[in-house]
Amino acid sequence: xxxxxxxxxxxxxxxxxxxxxxxxxxxxxxxxxxxxxxxxxxxxxxxxxxxxxxxxxxxxxxxxxxxxxxxxxxxxxxxxxxxxxxxxxxxxxxxxxxxxxxxxxxxxxxxxxxxxxxxxxxxxxxxxxxxxxxxxxxxxxxxxxxxxxxxxxxxxxxxxxxxxxxxxxxxxxxxxxxxxxxxxxxxxxxxxxxxxxxxxxxxxxxxxxxxxxxxxxxxxxxxxxxxxxxxxxxxxxxxxxxxxxxxxxxxxxxxxxxxxxxxxxxxxxxxx
Amino acid sequence: xxxxxxxxxxxxxxxxxxxxxxxxxxxxxxxxxxxxxxxxxxxxxxxxxxxxxxxxxxxxxxxxxxxxxxxxxx
Numbered sequence: 001x002x003x004x005x006x007x008x009x010x011x012x013x014x015x016x017x018x019x020x021x022x023x024x025x026x027x028x029x030x031x032x033x034x035x036x037x038x039x040x041x042x043x044x045x046x047x048x049x050x051x052x053x054x055x056x057x058x059x060x061x062x063x064x065x066x067x068x069x070x071x072x073x074x075x076x077x078x079x080x081x082x083x084x085x086x087x088x089x090x091x092x093x094x095x096x097x098x099x100x101x102x103x104x105x106x107x108x109x110x111x112x113x114x115x116x117x118x119x120x121x122x123x124x125x126x127x128x129x130x131x132x133x134x135x136x137x138x139x140x141x142x143x144x145x146x147x148x149x150x151x152x153x154x155x156x157x158x159x160x161x162x163x164x165x166x167x168x169x170x171x172x173x174x175x176x177x178x179x180x181x182x183x184x185x186x187x188x189x190x191x192x193x194x195x196x197x198x199x200x201x202x203x204x205x206x207x208x209x210x211x212x213x214x215x216x217x218x219x220x221x222x223x224x225x226x227x228x229x230x231x232x233x234x235x236x237x238x239x240x241x242x243x244x245x246x247x248x249x250x251x252x253x254x255x256x257x258x259x260x261x262x263x264x265x266x267x268x269x270x271x272x
Numbered sequence: 273x274x275x276x277x278x279x280x281x282x283x284x285x286x287x288x289x290x291x292x293x294x295x296x297x298x299x300x301x302x303x304x305x306x307x308x309x310x311x312x313x314x315x316x317x318x319x320x321x322x323x324x325x326x327x328x329x330x331x332x333x334x335x336x337x338x339x340x341x342x343x344x345x346x
Contacts, residue, residue: 201334
């Protein structure tokens with residue numbers, strides 16, 4: 001075992017536990033730490049770095065597959081199945097008018113998916129610590145606000161003030177309106193929060209869980225061979241299983257974010 | 273009661289919400305599977321709705337988790 005890891009293990013053992021929240025700290029990188037603009041710190045952080053890596057990877061992945069060969073290679077098939085998946089999702093939830101939203105929803109989906117998966121990579125083994133930027137409310141919040149602004153802009157652009165009939169479902173009896181309309185309004189206004197919160201909490205919860213079990217493995221192993229067998233071994237098996245679950249969750253959360261965005265845009269396009 | 277102790281108790285109580293959301297998510301998938309086995313031809317077309325239901329019930333469990341984390345860390 002490399003001495004560096006041994007030292008980290010000892011430090012972790014002396015503190016008594018591994019801090020599962022440490023992985024979410026945002027740190028400025030290198031000499032950018034003190035950049036500021038009108039007193040606001042605009043340091044280049046690890047979060048920004050991993051967002052850039054994600055964006056570059058997505059661009060490379062899509063570019064490699066768009067050579068438009070007559071006989072598609074494996075890469076092109078992979079990209080085409082991804083675009084076809086999103087195309088299908090948008091067609092089935094928005095319909096014909098949905099075509100113009102495909103670029104946005106595809107970008108959203110791939111960005112979140114790649115970000116989630118990159119954060120799970122075991123790059124810690126080579127000393128690079130991947131940062132899951134989707135586990136921060138500020139990032140997912142901006143994504144959700146973007147989706148919500150598109151819904152508002154499309155709704156008011158297309159329907160004008162008739163957009164407010166969104167809060168009155170078809171066939172509502174007139175005496176039920178004072179109850180139904182506020183409920184619909186609240187459920188509409190809660191959408192960006194629920195959208196952002198779902199992604200951020202799902203990613204954060206999984207990563208905390210992994211680190212808590214990692215802490216069990218370390219403290220069990222340091223306790224001797226007995227606790228090692230009883231505590232560490234089941235914990236590490238559990239970690240493998242949870243990692244598999246996390247890969248599933250990474251995919252599902254990206255899919256759910258894209259799907260719900262498409263559904264909300266559908267509401268704005270067609271009202272009820 | 274000590275404020276810190278009350279916080280931790282509250283976090284434990286919030287964990288009940290996570291368990292209840294697990295029941296909800298299980299119910300969503302169980303019902304889907306039940307329907308899908310009766311009519312496998314219609315199952316693929318309903319996958320979007322399946323995930324909407326999943327997202328809706330999952331969110332409440334995640335909210336309970338947020339409350340627990342806020343009580344412990346915040």
